[in-house]
Amino acid sequence: MTDLRQQIDDIPVTLVILVGCITMAMLTDPFSPTSQQLREWGGLSPYLAANGEPWRLLSSGFLHGGLVHIAFNMSALMSLGPALERALGSLRFLLLYTVSLLGGSIVVCLSTPVDQPVVGASGALFGLLGALVAMNMAAGRHMLSFLDYEGPRRLLGMIGIYLLLGFLLPFISNEAHIGGLLAGFFVTLLWIRPVRTLTSLRPWRVAFAALLASLLLASIYPPVRSDTLWAASFQTTDLRRQNALRRAAAMSYFRRADVTAADVEAFYQVFILGKEPGSEPTIDPTREPVGPAPKRPK
Amino acid sequence: MNPTAARVLRKLPLAIVWLAVVWPFALWLLCRSDPELAVRTLLAAKRIGTQTGLGLLAVTLVLCLLYPPAPAGIRLLWSRMLLAVTSDRAPLTRAIAELEHFESAARHLEVGRLALVRNQVPLAEHHLVRAIELDDSIANAHHQLGLLRFRLTRYQEAAVSLLTALRLDPDHAFGDTLLHAGRCAFLLGDTATATRLLRDHERRHGGSRKSHLWLAETLQASGETTAATAALRYAAEPSKQRLTAEENWFRAKARAKLWGRRGGA
Secondary structure, three states, X not given: OHHHHHHXXXXXXXXXXHHHHHHHHHHOOOXXXXXXXXXXXXXXXXXXXXXXXXXXXXXXXXXXOOHHHHHHHXXXXXXXHHHHHHHHOXXXXXXXXXXXXXXXXXXXXXXXXXXXXXXXXXXXXXXXXHHHHHHHHHHOOOOOHHHHOHHHHHHXXXXXXXXHHHHHOOOOOHHHHHHHHHHHHHHHHHHHOOOOOOOOOHHHHHHHHHHHHHHHHHHHOOOOXXXXXXXXXXXXXXXXXXXXHHHHHHHHHHOOOOOOHHHHHHHHHHHHOOOOOOOOOOOOOOOOXXXXXXXXXX | OOHHHHHHHHHHHHHHHHHHHHHHHHHHHHHHHOHHHHHHHHHHHHHHHHHHHHHHHHHHHHHHHHOOHHHHHHHHHHHHHHHHHHOOOHHHHHHHHHHHHOOOHHHHHHHHHHHHHOOOHHHHHHHHHHHXXXXXXXXXXXXXXXXXXXXXXXXXXXHHHHHHHHHHOOOOOOOHHHHHHHHHHHHOOOHHXXXXXXXXXXXXXXXXXXXXXXXXXXXXXXXXXXXXXHHHHHHHOOOOOOOXXXXXXXXHHHHHHHHHOOOOO
């Protein structure tokens, strides 16, 4: 087991990720890939992730929306990755990167409208930033002693500026950033470089592992999301349940409980068919919702 | 704070995480039986959550404007939270490591004292009790154990520990023993002893806002209203220097009590 771990620790994971991202960019279009290309190659669409393609939660982290996008993310990866990988070891670094990427994708699935495809590695990169904060917190004499030093203060400032930019620029998916940041922070603080406490971390470890699993399941099988409720309505022959599911889908979409039959029809027209209300419907429940161009993390 | 409430508050963050774990499963189960009810539950939960948050904020703001102990209480809570994350953990871990090499009452006392400072009550109690088992003549160990039991609202046991500390070292340097022994006596219904101990504390240590507020409550209970008002006035006096969060809290309480008896402050 130790030998295997040592062998894995010899793999330069940062470099492998870099090569993976560049390869994916070459396979799509490094300069300006279309939404269709990104979708075909594994861009994260909450709708598709919940309809039999959960691998998109990870694959989206290797796709980018253009040259500037990939250049920015890969430069960030090369400035953060090697040092962190040396400090943690490749296996732990891989764990950190994967959980952060997953955390970002999960938050995207749970919070973004289902017709918003997302691509980019920045969720995972924010996870690396979160890990740096956690390592600083765990290393000091107390949880906030790292604030006495210039470097960690700048790190926090940088995270703040990036998050602010994410809120200000509409094409940036800040949900992925926040999810990745939190996942990277907690996975480091609880497992990778656990904070020294005199009380056991076990209850927190169990709770956070359960939370990650629960949210992952909720992303893949969303319990009350409009698109999955609508799709479920076509899988039952019980008319009463079918109507209930459709009404529930419209309620979930319009975010109010008092929906009428007209609202259900409007939901069907606008959301499922992408048409103006009143135009001719064609029933295709498995069709992906129509939406704008992919949103991309930085 | 009531130890049960403190215990519940301490477990609250973990409970919230578990609630977040269970929530999607609960919605999924609900959706299987009645999808509309599931969506309604989600919408209601969001609405209630938002309204509760805003309501709490509004109540806190109004309380802060109208009731002096409210902002002082928030400051005290904040300072305690800050202390929990900024108190140096190195001395305690070092003391525990030293204890592993050689066990002595003094080392157990040191661990217990430092754990009490960091609010790690079960750890502190274990080591303080062990220190007394090894050497029951150390007044400071009884003193620390008394303070700990006072914090846990076990007043009878706290009084025994504090009075033992007083008996072992009558000229002790820590005025908190007298003060807390007096408060224990008051809370156990012995106002005469409480008055004697608190007066003694005032005479020997000068007293603080906390001690004067406690003295005022004791004097009030024994019917000495004028003396109680004087003690309250002392506790509520404005200060030229910035008070600590705890002193500020007791001053705010004294002010509220003075307003209650139309004494002004």
